[in-house]
Amino acid sequence: MNVTIINIGDELLLGQVVNTNASTMARMLAEAGMEVKRTMVVGDTYQDIWTAVDNAIHSSDAVLLTGGLGPTKDDITKKPLCDYFGSRLVENGVALENVRRLFAVRGFELTPVNRAQALVPECCEVLNNDMGTAPCMWFERGGTVLVSLPGVPFEMEWLMQNRVIPRLQQTFKTDIILNKNILTQGIGESFLSDLIEPWELALPECIRLAYLPVAGMTKLRLTARGTQAPLLHQAIDDAVRELYRMAGQYIVGEDCETLAELVHRRLTGRGLSLATAESCTGGTIASQLTAQAGASAYFRGGVVAYSNEVKESVLGVRRETLAAHGAVSEETAREMAEGVRQRLGADYAIATTGIAGPDGGTAEKPVGTVWIAVADATHTEAQLLNFPGRRRQQNIERTVNQAFAMLIRELCRKES
């Protein structure tokens, strides 16, 4: 089956908002085994919506729309849909009940404007939106399905997960899809590809492999597709076991979107604590960890030691170390990690110091020179990175990922 996504909104065409809905929906559909053939963005304009729908409906099994379902007058998606399906707007009991419920929860009075959110084309079925007042509408015509969803990202995501994808799977009797992600680090994509080529060639037909590069690391995604879940699980398990045999030293985790998530998962519930000392990453390591609910279970805190004075006074890096080796050096990285670990009373510490760019490099230490260190009570490991580019944000992100990967390796080493 093939799917077209149409995201509606003037703000998208003006570039005021990045269209994350398209990629979120595409990823969710791909993981459920449905192929997105095309995505489109059109404005909140009757004729443009009508044309896009008409165009898509003739070339797709399913058309998913987002946006234009709010209570204000610039949200007009229902009108062209109603006319397109030759229907009329009626107040829907399910939708009205939902609006009532949400207004009651928030303690607001139900206004006529909001009550109008329960008006939907008579020919559609309403899929209940537990997350908001905009209705999710399911239309069918000649074997093609059209679903209209709200554009608010978390409402859309909830509806896709809980209402739309299950219903599409049922309607189109799609295959079962299982995904398994394996994070690798410390080896380039092409070298990894060479290393595991025999394994890749020997994969059973039901499994496909994808390489997904993320700043400084490679994610392998195994996708098994078929009709019998136990067989698919077995095939994935076998393939993963063999992959560990061939490339286990580069594998840092499974089924995580990011390395910060992996660190979070590894430290949570094991009674281990972490502290950070960041120079060139400027707080990004701490912010990625604390973006996750529950980080306080292991994260004690961190120091963003941007100036040398702070490295000395707050972290206890020795003045002689800074004078002899400079702020960007193995010695400074080690003392930063050891200092923050001790002063914040943590089991583990990560430190970063480097030149993120675009300027500030020297012949001896060009832009992209970075030292990271990981310390525990008995041991400090340090690593030099040399990034080729001068782009600041990229160098910061790569440093963050390398630092997380190094911590994960140390945690693995301790466990084994």
Added chain:
Amino acid sequence: MNVTIINIGDELLLGQVVNTNASTMARMLAEAGMEVKRTMVVGDTYQDIWTAVDNAIHSSDAVLLTGGLGPTKDDITKKPLCDYFGSRLVENGVALENVRRLFAVRGFELTPVNRAQALVPECCEVLNNDMGTAPCMWFERGGTVLVSLPGVPFEMEWLMQNRVIPRLQQTFKTDIILNKNILTQGIGESFLSDLIEPWELALPECIRLAYLPVAGMTKLRLTARGTQAPLLHQAIDDAVRELYRMAGQYIVGEDCETLAELVHRRLTGRGLSLATAESCTGGTIASQLTAQAGASAYFRGGVVAYSNEVKESVLGVRRETLAAHGAVSEETAREMAEGVRQRLGADYAIATTGIAGPDGGTAEKPVGTVWIAVADATHTEAQLLNFPGRRRQQNIERTVNQAFAMLIRELCRKES
């Protein structure tokens, strides 16, 4: 004139990559006065590219394509374009010279695969890509322009700015467009709209106004459009002066994308320094400041004081304060700001402490309760925020923006 954007790439249809190119291009075009009517994403498939181009070319003045111009075999954009325009691939002197130059700079040998990047349809004109080896190709047919750009974001952005937009403006003799952004804070969008309604109604015809909400603040964008630059400048200047008269107390800056940028600009070159003490924002304030090149000129560093022990030991918050008022309190926020300012030797300090959610609230201090404080040598200002939602990331972002806004207000107060 109206523009269609077509972004090509399987990775976009699989949701592995968010399509930031579409919004970047749309924003750049909108700022140059060109209207984007539609954006589309298709895969790296001959037929899909052909169909999308054919469809777009009949309904647009200009069609901009990105992607599929790399040296590997899955990059196929040139083939359908060549056939669509009834042309043939030839080696282009300008493109070849560019590839040679870039390989010489990097010290690499020019391989046949890379030399093939200089092959382009004979009928197009190559716009030189100073940033990379993929050619940028300009086609014309019956008054419609089609431009094929590389998908690498920074190459695309450079080409749009320096080659494509100037050429489109020249070709279509578009109006001159001037934009002016005014950041406001501390007043809701609808209250602001009421307050400045008389001003808005009195704006000259050449100026349009847009409200752009960003977490916790509202950006006003004035867009002047016409043929005579001096008149447009004058109209914008007059409107801005009048806006300050009516709503000056809510204006925190001009022509900045973010509040972090505004803080950066205000502190750079004035000999003032800043330190941060973050609890609930977990390093996000520091990371947003240090994401900007040159932050070391004013940013001394920060402490992410996630646990109470760190608030005490590193920041010097008194144990009695924490015991009597709790970590999320005005008193703690004040002592955090004062402590970090002193210990890091900065002129100013920002502190945040709160409950970002989704859990961890109490009846007295529900999720969304946040205290922020800004301290200088003589004075500490504290503010309570009560965010209604339980979404962690949103609460963190709003706190960061409110903290920056508060710092900016204090800086303004000092100057006046």
